[in-house]
Amino acid sequence: MLALLPQLLLTGITIGSIYALIALGFVLIYGVTGILNFAQGEFSMLGALVCATLLAWHLPLATAALISVAATCVLGALTERLAVEPAFGAHPLTLIIITFGVSMALRGLALMLWGADPYALPEFTPGPPLVLLGGVLVRQAVWAIGLSVAVVGALFTFFVRTVPGAAVRACADNAFACRLVGISPRRVSLAAFTLSAALGAVAGIVITPITGATYDMGLGLGLKGFVAAVIGGLGNAPAAVVGGYLVGIIESLATGYLVPGYAGAITFLVLLAVLFLQREGVLHGAQRRQA
Amino acid sequence: MTRRGAGLALLACGIAGLPFLASSAYLLTVFNIIGLSTIVTLGLILLGSSGQVSLGQAAFYGLGAYGSALLSRDLGWSPWATIAIATAATAGVAYLVGVPTLRLAEHFFVLATLGFGIIVNVLMVQLVDVTGGASGLRDIPGLRIAGVSLAADRAFYYLVWGLALAALLLAQNITSHRTGRALRAILGSEVGAAALGVEVSRYKMQVFVASAAYAALAGGLYAHYIRFISPSPFSLYASLFFLIMAVVGGLTNIWGGLFGAALITILDQVIRAQVPRVFPRVGGEYQTAIYGILLVLIMIFFPSGIVRGALDLGRLLRPVGPEPAKGGSA
Amino acid sequence: MTAPLLEVVDLTKRFGGVSAVDGVSFAAAPQEITTVIGPNGAGKTTLFNLITGFVPPTSGDVIYRGQRITGMPAPQVAGAGIIRTFQNLIIFNETTVVENVMVGCHRWTRTGFIQAALALPAAVREDRTVRETAMAALALVGLEGRAHDRARDLPFGQQRLLEVARALVARPALLLLDEPTAGLSAQEAQHLVALIRRLRADGVTFVVIEHNMDVVMDAADRVIVLEYGEKIAEGPPQAVQRDPRVIAAYLGEEVPGP
Numbered sequence: 001m002l003a004l005l006p007q008l009l010l011t012g013i014t015i016g017s018i019y020a021l022i023a024l025g026f027v028l029i030y031g032v033t034g035i036l037n038f039a040q041g042e043f044s045m046l047g048a049l050v051c052a053t054l055l056a057w058h059l060p061l062a063t064a065a066l067i068s069v070a071a072t073c074v075l076g077a078l079t080e081r082l083a084v085e086p087a088f089g090a091h092p093l094t095l096i097i098i099t100f101g102v103s104m105a106l107r108g109l110a111l112m113l114w115g116a117d118p119y120a121l122p123e124f125t126p127g128p129p130l131v132l133l134g135g136v137l138v139r140q141a142v143w144a145i146g147l148s149v150a151v152v153g154a155l156f157t158f159f160v161r162t163v164p165g166a167a168v169r170a171c172a173d174n175a176f177a178c179r180l181v182g183i184s185p186r187r188v189s190l191a192a193f194t195l196s197a198a199l200g201a202v203a204g205i206v207i208t209p210i211t212g213a214t215y216d217m218g219l220g221l222g223l224k225g226f227v228a229a230v231i232g233g234l235g236n237a238p239a240a241v242v243g244g245y246l247v248g249i250i251e252s253l254a255t256g257y258l259v260p261g262y263a264g265a266i267t268f269l270v271l272l273a274v275l276f277l278q279r280e281g282v283l284h285g286a287q288r289r290q291a
Numbered sequence: 292m293t294r295r296g297a298g299l300a301l302l303a304c305g306i307a308g309l310p311f312l313a314s315s316a317y318l319l320t321v322f323n324i325i326g327l328s329t330i331v332t333l334g335l336i337l338l339g340s341s342g343q344v345s346l347g348q349a350a351f352y353g354l355g356a357y358g359s360a361l362l363s364r365d366l367g368w369s370p371w372a373t374i375a376i377a378t379a380a381t382a383g384v385a386y387l388v389g390v391p392t393l394r395l396a397e398h399f400f401v402l403a404t405l406g407f408g409i410i411v412n413v414l415m416v417q418l419v420d421v422t423g424g425a426s427g428l429r430d431i432p433g434l435r436i437a438g439v440s441l442a443a444d445r446a447f448y449y450l451v452w453g454l455a456l457a458a459l460l461l462a463q464n465i466t467s468h469r470t471g472r473a474l475r476a477i478l479g480s481e482v483g484a485a486a487l488g489v490e491v492s493r494y495k496m497q498v499f500v501a502s503a504a505y506a507a508l509a510g511g512l513y514a515h516y517i518r519f520i521s522p523s524p525f526s527l528y529a530s531l532f533f534l535i536m537a538v539v540g541g542l543t544n545i546w547g548g549l550f551g552a553a554l555i556t557i558l559d560q561v562i563r564a565q566v567p568r569v570f571p572r573v574g575g576e577y578q579t580a581i582y583g584i585l586l587v588l589i590m591i592f593f594p595s596g597i598v599r600g601a602l603d604l605g606r607l608l609r610p611v612g613p614e615p616a617k618g619g620s621a
Numbered sequence: 622m623t624a625p626l627l628e629v630v631d632l633t634k635r636f637g638g639v640s641a642v643d644g645v646s647f648a649a650a651p652q653e654i655t656t657v658i659g660p661n662g663a664g665k666t667t668l669f670n671l672i673t674g675f676v677p678p679t680s681g682d683v684i685y686r687g688q689r690i691t692g693m694p695a696p697q698v699a700g701a702g703i704i705r706t707f708q709n710l711i712i713f714n715e716t717t718v719v720e721n722v723m724v725g726c727h728r729w730t731r732t733g734f735i736q737a738a739l740a741l742p743a744a745v746r747e748d749r750t751v752r753e754t755a756m757a758a759l760a761l762v763g764l765e766g767r768a769h770d771r772a773r774d775l776p777f778g779q780q781r782l783l784e785v786a787r788a789l790v791a792r793p794a795l796l797l798l799d800e801p802t803a804g805l806s807a808q809e810a811q812h813l814v815a816l817i818r819r820l821r822a823d824g825v826t827f828v829v830i831e832h833n834m835d836v837v838m839d840a841a842d843r844v845i846v847l848e849y850g851e852k853i854a855e856g857p858p859q860a861v862q863r864d865p866r867v868i869a870a871y872l873g874e875e876v877p878g879p
Contacts, residue, residue: 036402094594108578112577418659469727469730487725488727
């Protein structure tokens with residue numbers, strides 16, 4: 001039993017680094033706009049599938065990856081402009097339904113364009129797997145963990161060390177003050193969706209050499225990222241990253257020690273447990289917003 | 292009472308007469324599906340009138356179906372009793388889901404229902420010994436009254452529509468009295484409602500439990516009508532389907548539920564017949580693209596439903612009308 | 622001396638390191654009109670939030686009819702007869718004016734989920750009473766002509782009156798009004814003060830946050846002055862107006878009223 005543990009942990013950390021990226025995308029949009037973007041996982045799916053298609057057109061992997069990240073960014077921006085922005089200020093319910101609708105639409109369109117068959121991407125640096133602490137780690141997993149850490153690091157540097165980053169953080173705190181100093185919340189919202197789309201696309205492209213890519217991969221990835229973000233409290237980026245690794249490890253352990261089919265359900269049991277432990281009720285939260 | 296009562300009576304007559312005009316087995320099946328969907332959608336609309344939305348409604352639908360199917364098939368109980376038991380049990384499950392989540396902000400609740408729906412669907416597939424797994428349950432007993440089978444499409448039609456109208460009437464009553472006012476107040480502002488003594492969490496719970504019971508009732512009927520169930524009609528896609536029915540009709544508009552269920556069921560039949568001609572490669576849930584886009588468009592342009600949206604539009608377009616006095620505190 | 626209806630004892634609320642309300646105590650006798658004044662950010666609305674259960678206090682107690690209600694959830698506080706209005710108005714936008722007011726009757730009506738679903742005669746009867754009560758309250762604030770308009774279509778001043786009507790039909794024992802005359806014309810404000818007096822005669826106790834010194838001097842039995850969350854003065858309006866600490870507190874900003 002225990003012999004399996006290092007391997008499961010390594011697998012968990014690998015997939016967890018992907019969830020962390022997606023969770024970060026959620027937190028970014030939620031922090032700035034207060035919207036929970038149900039379409040977050042679809043950005044990963046699109047990044048991965050576009051990249052696979054470009055590769056099939058004989059583009060080099062790096063070029064294909066960059067183009068597909070850029071394309072997903074455009075799509076993220078379009079999502080914001082066409083679906084979210086027109087309903088700015090509506091009941092939260094409306095915005096939730098809208099992003100859910102976007103996710104369903106993107107998934108359905110992907111099915112029409114790519115069909116239901118899985119697509120593959122080659123490992124970024126092919127080679128034999130590494131042996132680490134009694135478990136094996138495919139080389140792509142190193143890429144996944146490394147890229148995720150690098151992206152997270154870059155984001156934190158941006159938000160903590162640079163002026164535009166600080167501006168976005170200020171907006172998340174207080175939209176009114178933001179307008180006062182001449183930053184448009186709408187522009188910030190557009191930027192948040194674009195950046196989140198990029199995060200999602202990177203996550204999707206990096207994980208595809210390990211898991212493959214299908215039109216419906218976004219649902220699972222998005223929901224796991226969600227759970228990670230909620231574990232982190234939704235407003236807290238570092239905690240969301242930790243949440244991502246946590247979800248990855250829990251899922252991996254559940255797959256290893258329980259019947260694999262139940263792993264998906266376990267994550268949501270964790271979610272329900274986390275929600276159960278949430279302290280702040282709606283009323284107090286609402287009152288605080290009002291004050 | 293009068294106008295609403297007359298409307299309901301007219302609707303009942305229309306529904307009663309419909310099978311005589313359109314009697315093909317195919318059309319009757321479609322009508323029956325509309326009836327079942329109407330019941331589920333009404334539950335969602337009740338929930339919507341308190342400002343809540345559930346993405347797990349198909350799971351409650353499925354719990355009603357599986358619960359009633361298993362009890363009647365394996366224990367030999369009367370399907371009537373098992374539908375009632377499964378509905379009550381599903382309501383209990385909804386209560387348990389609601390306790391930790393309803394006190395949280397909207398999006399947490401939505402998320403929880405989504406997660407719950409996925410857990411239930413996973414269990415339907417995985418608990419092979421109980422549910423038959425992906426291949427489902429066969430030989431579910433049909434419904435009978437005094438020895439007469441209601442399995443035929445037409446007999447079932449009157450049963451499901453009788454219940455759908457009853458469900459409509461109940462929902463209408465709930466929303467037009469004290470409870471309904473409290474729900475709409477919660478939709479408007481939870482803080483404002485609480486300040487007037489409305490026990491926000493209790494009302495949200497009641498309406499959530501009721502919406503689950505509506506879905507479970509429809510699920511039970513479905514199981515004993517089709518007499519075969521598998522996990523796929525109870526997936527997330529089905530939840531989307533019900534949500535869009537509710538949204539088309541107007542998420543807080545009881546009568547819109549009937550309209551939404553009919554429109555989307557018919558649209559779905561058309562899409563299923565036409566889309567494969569254009570996109571031959573697709574299988575599975577390609578319709579979600581259309582429904583997803585539809586959902587976004589409706590929420591942006593007709594957030595209170597197509598019917599009310601069209602009415603508002605008509606009012607705007609009418610050349611001269613009594614302008615509602617705005618501004619200037621008399 | 623009659624027992625106070627509401628007693629606030631050493632009530633404190635800290636947000637982070639900041640004390641929004643700091644050790645405030647006061648009592649409101651039955652049928653008394655207490656006004657709370659103070660510069661912006663003095664903690665007046667937070668005080669209301671603490672009394673009505675929307676925000677749990679850091680320490681201190683709220684005692685109502687001799688019972689400790691500190692930390693009781695907001696709906697229960699309202700259920701016990703303490704009704705409040707909001708400084709920036711909470712109107713149920715999508716419903717009609719009269720339905721807004723009808724929600725106010727929630728506290729003393731009984732129709733439950735099942736009775737409503739079955740439209741039992743009791744439910745129908747109660748509904749009729751509620752509607753009549755609401756219409757009467759609308760007439761009282763002069764909004765009967767707009768009963769069937771959508772609440773969001775009313776101008777701000779009328780929405781303010783609508784909120785007052787809604788609070789009235791709740792049949793409160795204690796009514797907390799948060800700047801009720803803000804946005805009203807002088808005439809409307811006068812009308813509202815007359816209404817407050819009349820309700821007081823009927824047995825209602827008031828705590829009113831008010832900026833309009835005319836209204837304060839005119840209506841208040843007693844004035845409480847808050848500054849930086851602390852109570853700096855309390856007494857009859859004329860005495861408070863002459864209090865040097867109060868004058869100093871207001872020197873920082875414009876002196877309210879003439």
